[in-house]
Amino acid sequence: METISLKIPASPVYLQIVRLVAAGLATRLKFTLDDIEDLKIAVDEMSAYFTGANGREGTIEIRFSVHGDSLEISGAGHFASGEKVRTDLTEFSRMILETVADSATLEQMDGTPTFSLVKSKAQ
Amino acid sequence: MNERATLSKDEVRSLFTAYRAAPESEQTQLRARLVDQHIGLVEFLARRFRNRGEPLEDLVQVGTIGLLKAIERFDLDREVEFSTYATPTIVGELKRHFRDKGWAVRVPRRLQELHLELTKVVGHLGQDLGRSPTVAEIAQTMGTTEETVLEGLEIAQAYNFTSLDAPLDTDEGGTTSFADQLGEDDEHLENLEYRASLAPEMAKLPERERRILYLRFFKGLTQSEIADKLDISQMHVSRLLNRTLANLRHALEEE
Numbered sequence: 001m002e003t004i005s006l007k008i009p010a011s012p013v014y015l016q017i018v019r020l021v022a023a024g025l026a027t028r029l030k031f032t033l034d035d036i037e038d039l040k041i042a043v044d045e046m047s048a049y050f051t052g053a054n055g056r057e058g059t060i061e062i063r064f065s066v067h068g069d070s071l072e073i074s075g076a077g078h079f080a081s082g083e084k085v086r087t088d089l090t091e092f093s094r095m096i097l098e099t100v101a102d103s104a105t106l107e108q109m110d111g112t113p114t115f116s117l118v119k120s121k122a123q
Numbered sequence: 124m125n126e127r128a129t130l131s132k133d134e135v136r137s138l139f140t141a142y143r144a145a146p147e148s149e150q151t152q153l154r155a156r157l158v159d160q161h162i163g164l165v166e167f168l169a170r171r172f173r174n175r176g177e178p179l180e181d182l183v184q185v186g187t188i189g190l191l192k193a194i195e196r197f198d199l200d201r202e203v204e205f206s207t208y209a210t211p212t213i214v215g216e217l218k219r220h221f222r223d224k225g226w227a228v229r230v231p232r233r234l235q236e237l238h239l240e241l242t243k244v245v246g247h248l249g250q251d252l253g254r255s256p257t258v259a260e261i262a263q264t265m266g267t268t269e270e271t272v273l274e275g276l277e278i279a280q281a282y283n284f285t286s287l288d289a290p291l292d293t294d295e296g297g298t299t300s301f302a303d304q305l306g307e308d309d310e311h312l313e314n315l316e317y318r319a320s321l322a323p324e325m326a327k328l329p330e331r332e333r334r335i336l337y338l339r340f341f342k343g344l345t346q347s348e349i350a351d352k353l354d355i356s357q358m359h360v361s362r363l364l365n366r367t368l369a370n371l372r373h374a375l376e377e378e
Contacts, residue, residue, distance in 0.1 A: 034255035
């Protein structure tokens with residue numbers, strides 16, 4: 001299993017880089033364009049919980065792991081003490097993520113907000 | 124160019140009179156008819172700007188906003204024909220788009236061309252293959268690298284559109300075919316709105332954006348399938364979808 005990590009400031013400005021890395025890895029796995037677009041939507045949807053619309057004080061660590069034909073993307077947010085981050089998916093997010101990813105979770109793990117996304121190549 | 128009958132000058136005036144006099148509940152429909160009547164003019168004017176690196180369908184959308192402004196401002200007491208009156212407003216909107224909001228100033232020419240080429244290639248390949256193409260296939264067809272393709276796809280999201288900032292229902296002019304397909308779908312749409320507790324934000328969306336959202340997340344159609352159904356490019360679907368989702372996220376967060 002190969003893993004790539006990125007650490008970005010918790011701002012939507014840097015999500016483009018996360019999307020590009022995700023799309024690059026998906027390209028290596030020969031995802032179709034539709035699946036790549038879905039993957040990017042999933043990344044945006046999840047990351048939005050951490051960055052908010054205008055950014056937060058802190059960083060997000062994102063790991064990309066390739067398992068056979070599927071790509072797992074996980075994120076952990078490290079925020080300044082004043083920042084409040086919700087760690088339960090809205091119903092709308094859940095609906096979106098069910099459509100664009102194979103699995104998606106958002107939770108608080110040992111006090112750190114984390115997310116995980118898995119998307120496999122269409123058969 | 125359209126199947127609908129073109130109204131005479133006098134009929135257009137009557138339609139305006141009816142629109143001005145109509146109760147609020149009927150205004151949307153009458154406005155849509157006015158837009159419908161003049162969408163040909165918008166397309167004609169938009170075509171004059173198409174060599175500047177933006178897809179024609181996007182320009183028509185911008186021009187439609189100008190048309191809507193002209194409809195609101197047109198003074199029936201004037202002798203001038205509406206199309207004569209509307210032309211400078213529509214052209215003004217298109218020019219402003221390029222000046223303020225367009226990517227002409229922000230995105231290098233090379234990337235604009237890349238985006239246009241990508242839109243074309245993705246459409247053709249999708250039809251030839253009968254499925255969504257891979258990045259490798261797109262790169263090969265274009266004679267470029269996978270990296271360049273990825274860059275081009277990402278850029279598609281980077282440039283601004285005006286549709287979501289526009290007044291409600293602006294899309295009706297260019298998209299009458301969507302209205303025809305509604306009907307039974309409406310029920311599900313309402314259900315979707317309810318389920319997601321998003322009613323106010325969903326209701327604010329232009330019809331096309333709402334429909335794309337519905338087809339993707341409620342009906343499970345892929346972006347390519349939606350592109351086929353609505354007769355726009357997959358890149359355009361992707362852009363509209365991403366922007367709509369970003370706006371909804373923003374709206375929800377502010378609650």
